[in-house]
Amino acid sequence: MSIIVREALQTDCQGIMDLIMGLAVYEKMEDKVKMKLETLQEDGFGSEKYFKCFVADRQENGASKLIGYALYYYIYSTWEGKCIYMEDFYVSPEYRGKGVGSRLMGSVCKIAVEKKCARVQFSVLGGNKPSIDYYKRRGAIDMTEVEDWHLFRLTGSALEKLAANSNTV
Amino acid sequence: MPIVVREALQTDCQGIMDLIMELAVYEKMEDQVKMKIETLQEDGFGNEKYFKCFVAERQENGASKLIGYALYYYIYSTWEGKCIYMEDFYVSPEYRGKGVGSRLMGSVCKIAVEKKCARVHFAVLGWNKSSIDYYKRQGAIDLTEVEDWHLFRLTGSALEKMAAKSDTV
Numbered sequence: 001m002s003i004i005v006r007e008a009l010q011t012d013c014q015g016i017m018d019l020i021m022g023l024a025v026y027e028k029m030e031d032k033v034k035m036k037l038e039t040l041q042e043d044g045f046g047s048e049k050y051f052k053c054f055v056a057d058r059q060e061n062g063a064s065k066l067i068g069y070a071l072y073y074y075i076y077s078t079w080e081g082k083c084i085y086m087e088d089f090y091v092s093p094e095y096r097g098k099g100v101g102s103r104l105m106g107s108v109c110k111i112a113v114e115k116k117c118a119r120v121q122f123s124v125l126g127g128n129k130p131s132i133d134y135y136k137r138r139g140a141i142d143m144t145e146v147e148d149w150h151l152f153r154l155t156g157s158a159l160e161k162l163a164a165n166s167n168t169v
Numbered sequence: 170m171p172i173v174v175r176e177a178l179q180t181d182c183q184g185i186m187d188l189i190m191e192l193a194v195y196e197k198m199e200d201q202v203k204m205k206i207e208t209l210q211e212d213g214f215g216n217e218k219y220f221k222c223f224v225a226e227r228q229e230n231g232a233s234k235l236i237g238y239a240l241y242y243y244i245y246s247t248w249e250g251k252c253i254y255m256e257d258f259y260v261s262p263e264y265r266g267k268g269v270g271s272r273l274m275g276s277v278c279k280i281a282v283e284k285k286c287a288r289v290h291f292a293v294l295g296w297n298k299s300s301i302d303y304y305k306r307q308g309a310i311d312l313t314e315v316e317d318w319h320l321f322r323l324t325g326s327a328l329e330k331m332a333a334k335s336d337t338v
Contacts, residue, residue, distance in 0.1 A: 006338050020247045033248045034287075043250060051245040054337065073245050076220040078189045078257050079202045081212060088247050099334075106334030109323065113332040118203075119324045120331075126317035139327025143320045148295035150313035151320055154278065155288045158308025163282040165268075165275030168223065169175050 001060040003067065003095070005103045008053035010045040013037055015066030016053060023090040027125060054107040056091065056100045067095045070104040072111075072120075080118035084108060089122065101134070123151065170229045172236065172264070174272045177222035179214040182206055184235030185222060192259040196294060223276040225260065225269045236264045239273040241280075241289075249287035253277060258291065274307070292320065 008016060017037050024030040043050045056068035068091035075085045086108050091101045112120045121143075124131050132142070143149045154162065177185060186206050193199040212219045225237035237260035244254045255277050260270045281289050293300050293311075301311070312318045323331060 004338050005336065024248065029248075035248055035250065039250055040247075043245065050243060050251055071245075071247060073243075074219060075244065075254060076212065076240075076242050076256055078209075078240060079193065079198075079204055081204065081208055082219055085244065087245055102331070102334045103336055106331050107337045109328055109331035110333075110335035110337070113329055119322050120328060121320060121322050123318045123320055126319050132319075135321055135323075138323070138331055140321045140323045143322050144313055145319065149292045149320050150295050150301075150311050151318050152291050152293055152304055152309045153288050153312050154290075154304075154307070154309045159278050159289060160282055162271070162275050162307055163278040165271045166279035167174065167272055168276045168279070169173055 001058060003056055003058050003098070003100055005054055005056050005100070005107055008044070008055045008069070010041055012053075012055050012066060013041045013044070016040065016055065016069055016071070019066060019069050019090055019092070020088065022092060023088055026090070027128075051087065052111075054104050056095070056104055058095070067092045068100050068104055070108050072108050074115075074117070075121070077118065082115060082117045083119040083121060084112045084115075084117050086120055086122040102138075105138075170227060172267070172269055173226045173228060174223055174269070174276055175226065177213070177224045177238070179210055181222075181224050181235060182210045182213070185209065185224065185238055185240070188235060188238050188259055188261070189257065191261060192257055195259070196297070220256065221280075223273050225264070225273055227264070236261045237269050237273055239277050241277050243284075243286070244290065246287065251284060251286045252288040252290060253281045253284075253286050255289055255291040270303070271307075 024033045051071050051073045053071040055066050058065050058067045071088040072084050072086045075083050077083050193202045220240050220242045222240040224235050227234050227236045240257040241253050241255045244252050246252050
């Protein structure tokens with residue numbers, strides 16, 4: 001049994017969908033997952049690509065199964081320029097402790113360094129102590145704890161109501 | 170004295186740089202601004218565009234000055250698909266209270282609605298009560314307060330150290 005880390009292909013989308021759900025269950029938010037396979041395929045591999053992804057592929061006796069992924073996209077800091085945001089990072093529980101996570105996250109970080117991105121950012125639930133410890137051990141900084149940054153969201157009717165305020169020429 | 174809200178042009182970059190610095194001073198983080206005008210021009214208006222921007226322009230007696238901006242880019246939720254992240258949103262103090270902010274933020278939200286983005290996200294410092302109150306009045310949700318999301322960052326030597334763990338095939 002070997003585990004390889006590689007860039008995702010369109011044919012990986014079902015496996016990535018399964019892992020997206022695995023991560024949502026782990027975060028106790030599985031009811032919030034509205035993603036459909038066709039949307040993920042189009043948005044990741046269509047004419048406009050909204051994300052990139054590394055996958056960990058367990059190969060044994062000619063069969064392969066995705067057991068981890070790190071999905072990311074470029075963001076922009078008006079203070080430091082191009083950065084990367086790691087939207088999802090997950091390894092199936094039975095494959096943890098083997099360094100797969102480090103290889104996945106390392107791949108995202110390598111892209112950041114190669115593309116001269118100043119930062120890799122990501123979000124973690126405050127109650128997720130094992131993940132927080134994992135990230136802090138690797139030198140990540142909790143910007144909410146240290147600088148008191150809060151993440152805000154506009155959605156639904158509040159989003160639509162504000163959209164009606166636009167009078168752009 | 171009319172104030173026009175419009176999409177930014179490359180020629181607006183100096184005005185946007187001035188506002189980026191004003192916002193950083195307001196956030197008490199001006200020492201963190203490393204951005205240079207050539208970088209902003211290239212990254213916003215070059216071959217690969219990392220952000221989009223609306224500006225509020227004050228026009229009087231044939232002269233114009235940028236007095237506010239809202240800079241944003243597309244992000245991706247594996248639960249809901251395409252979203253928008255509003256990286257910076259700022260109106261110079263002397264022009265507040267005139268609805269310019271609502272028009273700028275409204276323009277970003279209108280793009281979100283037109284492009285079928287489920288959410289507009291942004292970050293606010295926890296001590297910035299006046300901004301927090303403003304956003305909450307518009308129906309925005311503090312996800313750090315409500316769901317305990319923390320923003321993490323990897324940068325500098327910690328980022329490079331993680332990058333060295335990559336062994337992608």
